[in-house]
Amino acid sequence: MSRIVTIGAAQSGPILREESRSAVVERQIQQLREAHRQGCDLVVFPEVALTAFFPHWWIEDEAELDAWFEREMPGPETQPLFDEAARLGIGFHLGYAELTFEGGKKRRFNSAILVGKDGQKIGHFRKIHLPGHVEYRPDNPFQNLEKRYFEFGDRPFETWRAFGGVVGIQICNDRRWSESYRLLALKGAELVLIGYNTPDHIPEHPHMDRLTNFQHQLCMQSGAYQNACWIVAVAKAGIEEGVSMIGLSSIIAPSGEIVAQTKTLGDELIVHACDLDDSKAYQELFEFGTNRRIQHYGPIATQAAAVPPP
């Protein structure tokens, strides 16, 4: 048996601060067409894929901040991406900064959507594990203001039936938390899509910089193996407005093996024919229903901080 979904991880090089969404969408459409030539069913674009990663900068003016967000999806500038994908018969994942009015209140999220081959939205996810800080850090060479500009995702990790399997989404820092994978696996995920913008420098912990690439893939490889799912993780990479970000967009099998990864820090497409049935053997190996000992797991869901013994 096999259930092949051919997936393209469409890594993005840096996006200039003044680059228009239309120009970015044009780059994405080029990748869509190349993916079509390579037989893709699904193309995965990164987190906040339509603009430079603005949480790296301090922005005080609210109108200026809001201008980095999408108020509709698709909107006038993203409609051509939806149209071209539908014309080619390719689904896609797109990360974007979401501005919405709910209950009369303006809300901002770091979000992603999954779109089917017919151009219709299948799923929508709001990043749960926001990294970074709220305050300005004058000593840092760049900021990481996600906790200032976004609200924490207010909806659970979710999966959807799509592309012949069960698909879920994480965004960037979600991938460093083992709970993210497990929650998706508990909803049957066979394929997890992850966009990210990850600097190769941690201002507060510079001694960790040499390990950024390693730890990035380590979390996802173990997440894939322990949760029996494919992972397709896609970077915005390269030096963007002075901030250097990792590449290593990766397609990872349920064995934990990396089966494809990018080799540049620019726009680059990697493609793999993912057999969703590969996840079955690992689902049988781990057999959650028989082997998970939930009576011991309570503190994971009730206790946030560590409490060492007295």
Add this chain to the structure above:
Amino acid sequence: MSRIVTIGAAQSGPILREESRSAVVERQIQQLREAHRQGCDLVVFPEVALTAFFPHWWIEDEAELDAWFEREMPGPETQPLFDEAARLGIGFHLGYAELTFEGGKKRRFNSAILVGKDGQKIGHFRKIHLPGHVEYRPDNPFQNLEKRYFEFGDRPFETWRAFGGVVGIQICNDRRWSESYRLLALKGAELVLIGYNTPDHIPEHPHMDRLTNFQHQLCMQSGAYQNACWIVAVAKAGIEEGVSMIGLSSIIAPSGEIVAQTKTLGDELIVHACDLDDSKAYQELFEFGTNRRIQHYGPIATQAAAVPPP
């Protein structure tokens, strides 16, 4: 700042079916003395370290089964290990099959103890994630009858203040479950000790055999990084009564890096000076209290099996 604990991972080669506990303890005492020469504070012995790994065989006779278990710890045959460790001023971790009478009922567990430099017991743990099966599998070249011979650990993952830090224990298959690390980290673990007996062949999934070593270390490396702890994992290795088991006893830093690993499948000691303060930077990086979003984690502790969308 540094809090160095010098730890020896005392890998064991195979133990013959007819080998006496006294003979095994004599091998362990040789490793203790070598560890002392190398300045160890703590020596870690494997899971079920005193005998061959009997769950690989079908045993019908109850008296014969019980003979593989320890009714007291220390008992007459293990007392010399306790005595020599105390004489040398070295603490140790020892895995063993535990037979106990509680509430008038005979109970069997796959257990481990942590013993201080003074020879006094510090902690005791009963394996929670038992692998394998209950029934005889005639087509398999060996059995994996842990679910038949042991009860599931009935006490939580626990940590203890010892060796200048906070120490916890997992046993073998516990290491493949992300919850095991997280539960220990929520109790402040800076050092996790793991003994294992891991065949290099999975009769039900032989196509996974080539990945056994990789997946073994993958789980622990990500467990260390995501939970900011040192891991010392120790094998019973080599071909034991016809069952071939992996080695790769490993000392893993909170960065996820393997800093030492064995290179044989026999009795082999590897030593590393582990700085428990290394875990602090990663505890600060992940900052559980600020960043864990427990309001979303409920299903991890309430739902054992996966439930895909309809």
